[in-house]
Amino acid sequence: MTSISISQRARSKEAAAWFQWRTIGPILGRVLHYAVLIWASMFFLFPLAWMIGTSLKSIEEIGQPQLNLLPAVPRWENYVKLLSEESFYRAYLNSAFIVTMVLLGTITSVSLVAFAFSRLEWKGRDVVFALMMGTLMLPYQATLVPQYVMFHHLGWIRTFQPITIPGFFAGGAALVFLLRQFMLGIPKELDEAAMIDGANPLQIWWHIIMPLSRPAVATISVFLFVGQWNNLLQPLIYLQKPELYTMPIYVAQKNNLQESPIPWQDIMAASVLFVIPLLIVFIFTQRFFIESVTLTGTKR
Amino acid sequence: MAAAYRLQNIWWAIGTVIFIIVTSVALGHAARSVAKWRGLSQAEQRKVYWGFMFAGPWIVGFFIFVVGPALASLYYSFTDYKLGEPMDWVGLAxxxxxxxxxxxxxxxxxxxxxxxxxxxxxxxxxxxxxxxxxxxxxxxxxxxxxxxxxxxxxxxxxxxxxxxxxxxxxxxxxNGGFINITLQNFAHSFVLFDYVYRAFIYVVESFNGFYIGLTRGDPIGPLKYTLPAILAVLFIAPAASGDWSHNKKIAARRGAEIIGLIAFFYLASKGLVLDPIDPAWILFGGLIVTLGILVSAHNGRYVAVRTWQYASLSAFGLSLLLTAARPDAAELAGQLIALGAVVALVAGSFLGGWSRTKMVAFGAVAVLLAIGLFVHLIPGQLDGGRLGIIPAYLSFGSTIEHPDDLEYLKEIYPQDTMSAMWFYGLAAAVLFGAVLLDGKHPRARKYLLYGGLIFFALIALSSLLDGIAYFRAFEEIAAAEGKPVYHFSMFRNAIEEFPDSDRLPxxxxxxxxxxxxxxxxxxxxxxxxxxxxxxxxxxxxxxxxxxxxxxxxxxxxxxxxxxxxxxxxxxxxxxxxxxxxxxxxxxxxxxxxxxxxxxxxxxxxxxxxxxxxxxxxxxxxxxxxxxxxxxxxxxxxxxxxxxxxxxxxx
Missing domain, CATH: 1.10.3720.10 (MetI-like)
Structure with missing residues (x-):
């Protein structure tokens, strides 16, 4: 008799427990947590959404103050108009060209230098490496002005050279450092075995280290791509000629055309097309960004 | 057109690659020669060769794009170089x-x-x-x-x-921007939100109006002392209220930092003295150096004494040189002599060992310097009249008694306000007391610290009240000081009226x-x-x-x-x-x-x-x-x- 009543009480307690704070608290907390996360995400995503929405509006819809994210009828004509502009193509192609050149030059030279700092042992290595790490402290302004004078004397103003050529000299100590850290983790026995087989360091670099460093190379490629695709300052300084405009200047100067009302739908359409490669790269490689920060503790 | 540029760029890139290969190999050879000359083994030479060759791109780039330009830039910075115009040396201009x-x-x-x-x-x-x-x-x-x-x-x-x-x-x-429409909708949705919205506008406009006035060098009256004082409280409080007892080194460093903060905020309140010959600098520098030498000598750390001596001698010597080279040096003769005396004092400390008499003499010099600094910074403060300001301040009374009297505001008021030195002198006293009481009387030390901070806060608050009185009469004061363009009028407009709900950011x-x-x-x-x-x-x-x-x-x-x-x-x-x-x-x-x-x-x-x-x-x-x-x-x-x-x- 008593035993039954105890078990019954236990069962009723179990049922009642659902309403108890201890059980419902975490669930509620979790729901609240998600709500806050979603609300914050809206704040972070909104400018992007507003950009896309505006790019599909008509100039009349832009003119009247309203809060509709999307227009009643999406106007794809905005994009058609943009795609028929020669200057747009040219800017896109210029950007793609510069990014390719920078990636090619920088990746090759950076991987060579990182190889020297991680896989080779030579007298003076530590001094040179310390020197390189020291340049990390220098802000970009340190050499911006004199480089301009130098490129001016070389006749490189209004050409692509000032932006693409410095990359061939292993520009970016942070990139070298990142790659070096990765290369240090590759087992030493691999090189030693190759060395015994009579391979020289150049062959080791190309046949052994580079294939194994693919993840790190991909990481720095992504950084370089994002940095270069967004690069506004240097093109502004060096590419002051409409034929040479890259996408960032093309988009930025659309804003400076003193038209009234401001054709926001055109500006935003160009912006959307500008952002798409970034978005694609970021969505597939966001892991790299998050890992690299936790790895090196540095921005970019 | 653009295609031509791209093609040109590719040629340049190929040229660059060849250049890098050539220079890197040359670098490798050069490094190997150096290694050989230094008598390293064959294997070592090989390693050096490969190492420098691989690092070559960076080393060459470092000289072309960092070292060279940095040196050139240093040179340009002393000239009036403009592209396409002849270059002239202008020194430090x-x-x-x-x-x-x-x-x-x-x-x-x-x-x-x-x-x-x-x-x-x-x-x-x-x-x-x-x-x-x-x-x-x-x-x-x-x-x-x-x-x-x-x-x-x-x-x-x-x-x-x-x-x-x-x-x-x-x-x-x-007008019609998404953010403003959203903010307006938010404000109109509920009475309370309306006030939040208006308060937001009020706070932002007042703060930024104030900052704009501050940055354009408008006369700021009592706030000249209030702002650095508040900042000083904010910075010093956490540093002073920490635990001081467990590590002497950390305590010493923190003490030095607090003194540095006080000095900085004090100088900031004086408009950051830039002149190397300003008497405040001479006295302050002399005091710091004397104290530094004294403390180091007392602890028997003679290496530190030497460091102090060398560093301060070079600093003061530089200051002396810079000032002597000035065209108006003759007018500064008195200050030059003071500076020379400080140099002589420091130079004199090189002579002989550190006897007890010498230390006492140095202590006396430190006391003299401190008194000199105190008297210099607060002209007329020894006449006794100014001491009455403290109770007035602590009871939130305003020292601005005649806001309409221009003569008073222009001539007397700047002298009659609570001097910053009270503030920082007190900070130093609290700090000193805290260090002295350290460990032995934790409770007394705590009271001293918190009491000092409360005292600060009271003064800061009352000079803030003074500041408000000042801003009521601001336009007259600005005009009286001969500054017809004043940006604080933005601040005044902003604080004068609470914005209505139609106002937009x-x-x-x-x-x-x-x-x-x-x-x-x-x-x-x-x-x-x-x-x-x-x-x-x-x-x-x-x-x-x-x-x-x-x-x-x-x-x-x-x-x-x-x-x-x-x-x-x-x-x-x-x-x-x-x-x-x-x-x-x-x-x-x-x-x-x-x-x-x-x-x-x-x-x-x-x-x-x-x-x-x-x-x-x-x-x-x-x-x-x-x-x-x-x-x-x-x-x-x-x-x-x-x-x-x-x-x-x-």
Whole structure:
């Protein structure tokens, strides 16, 4: 008799427990947590959404103050108009060209230098490496002005050279450092075995280290791509000629055309097309960004 | 057309690759020759050869793109170089112009530095709060958290380029912009929100109006002392109220830091004395050096004594030389003599050993210097009349007795206000007492510290009240001081009336709102700070929280007592990076500015850009870039130097 009543009480307690704070608290907390996360995400995503929405509006819809994210009828004509502009193509192609050149030059030279700092042992290595790490402290302004004078004397103003050529000299100590850290983790026995087989360091670099460093190379490629695709300052300084405009200047100067009302739908359409490669790269490689920060503790 | 440029670029790239290969191989050979000459083994030589060859691209680039340009830039910074014009040596004129804010460009630069300072002062803390909030939201293992992390980080990628900034510009439009419409809807939805909205406008406009007035050098009356005083309380309080007993070294360093802070804020309240011969500098420097030598000699650390001697001799000697070379040196004869006396004093300390008599003599000199500094800084303070101000201040009484009397406001008031020295003298006294009582009388020490801080706060509050009285009569005062253009009128307008609900934030339409708009965007894209915080949060041991829970700590306590101290290195890192970024902001300003707000948005980097690449003043641009480099490198070194300290203190 008593035993039954105890078990019954236990069962009723179990049922009642659902309403108890201890059980419902975490669930509620979790729901609240998600709500806050979603609300914050809206704040972070909104400018992007507003950009896309505006790019599909008509100039009349832009003119009247309203809060509709999307227009009643999406106007794809905005994009058609943009795609028929020669200057747009040219800017896109210029950007793609510069990014390719920078990636090619920088990746090759950076991987060579990182190889020297991680896989080779030579007298003076530590001094040179310390020197390189020291340049990390220098802000970009340190050499911006004199480089301009130098490129001016070389006749490189209004050409692509000032932006693409410095990359061939292993520009970016942070990139070298990142790659070096990765290369240090590759087992030493691999090189030693190759060395015994009579391979020289150049062959080791190309046949052994580079294939194994693919993840790190991909990481720095992504950084370089994002940095270069967004690069506004240097093109502004060096590419002051409409034929040479890259996408960032093309988009930025659309804003400076003193038209009234401001054709926001055109500006935003160009912006959307500008952002798409970034978005694609970021969505597939966001892991790299998050890992690299936790790895090196540095921005970019 | 463009295709030709691309082709040309490819040829140049091929040429560059050949150049790099040739120079790298040459470098390798050269290095091997050096190794051979130094008598290294065959194998070592081979290694050196390959090493330098592989590192060749960077080494060659380092000389072409870093060392060479840096030296050239240093040279240009002393000239009036403009592209296409002959170059003339102008000595320190460029630096002088920018550091002292002389001339139109000097003022532009000063304005830029003030803007950057605003981003550091207001933007960075808000950014830190945003980043930490984001990191704490994400620091929980929940399904889908990775997607949120990605979304929170996305703005960093986008904000690097112009596209999304243009979207922000559109959203920030004053009339019909998305943000203003949303804010209006929010305000109209509920009575209370209406007040929140109006209070928001009120606070932003007053604060920015005040900052604008401050940066344009308007007369600020009592606030000249109030502001540095409040800042001093904010900075000194946490440093002074910590535990002093467990480590002498840390205590000494902290004491030095507090003294340094007091000196800095004091000088700031005096308008940062720039003249190397100013008597305040001579006395202050002499006092610091004498104390330093005395303390080191007392502890028997003669190496430190030597360091003090050499460093101070070079500093004072430099100051002496700079001043003697000035055209108006004859007028400064008295001060030159004072400076010479300090030099002689320090030089004299080289002679002979450190006997007890010598130490006593040095102590006497220190006391004399301190009295001299005190008397110099507060003219007429020994006549007894000024002591009556203290009770007036502590009872929140105003010392401005005749706000309508221009003569009073112009002539007497600046002398009659609470002098800053009371403030900092008291700070020093509290500090001294705290150190003396250290360990033996913890309770008395605590009372002394808190009492001193309360005293500070009272004075700060009452001079704030004085400031309000001052601003009521501001226009008359400004006119009386011969400053017809005053920017504090914006501040006055802002505080005079509470805005009604039809008022809109002007964002890019007004200098009152342009900086807050920029801060909003940096908050939106503070994802990289978030990642650093997230990594730091993951590193906090779970056991600490569990132990605290056993002790019955609540969430707030856990945050302030465990989380915040444990992530202090990340915090410190983010603050320094944020300050550096505040100097270097460029893209955001380039996209968002218009003719109306350019001057109120312009950062140091933006000024460098316009002065060098739009106006082609290479010499001045080089000087600006060197100033920026020095600030940035100092901050970075500071960060490296102290990051461990923050951690250990935690």
């Amino acid at each position: 460029n630096y002088r112009q920018f550091l002292l804010g002389e001339g139109a460009h000097g003022r532009r630069f000063t304005q830029a530095m003030f803007n950057s300072f605003y981003y550091a002062l207001v933007g960075v803390p808000l950014q830190i709060v945003a980043a930490l909030g984001m990191a704490m939201l994400l620091n929980k293992e929940m399904p889908g958290i990775r997607i949120f992390r990605m979304i929170f980080y996305l703005p960093v990628i986008l904000a690097g380029g112009p596209a999304i900034l243009l979207a922000w510009r559109y959203m920030l439009a004053t 002007m964002w890019m339409g007004s200098e009152l709102w342009s900086k807050p708009a920029l801060v909003l965007i940096t908050m939106w894209s503070s994802g990289s700070g978030m990642l650093i915080f997230l990594a730091a949060l993951k590193g906090v041991p779970r056991e600490l929280y569990e132990a605290a829970e056993v002790d019955g700590a609540n969430a707030v306590q856990k945050f302030f007592k465990i989380t915040l101290p444990m992530i202090s290195p990340a915090m410190f890192y983010n603050v320094v990076i944020g300050i550096i970024a505040a100097l270097q902001t460029f893209d955001t300003i380039y996209i968002l500015q218009n003719t109306q707000t350019e001057s109120s948005l312009r950062s140091a980097a933006y000024f460098l850009f316009t002065r060098t690449f739009r106006e082609l003043a290479i010499g001045q641009g080089a000087a600006v870039s060197w100033i920026l480099v020095i600030i940035t490198v100092t901050l970075t070194v500071f960060q490296f130097r102290y990051s461990s300290w923050v951690y250990y203190e935690a």
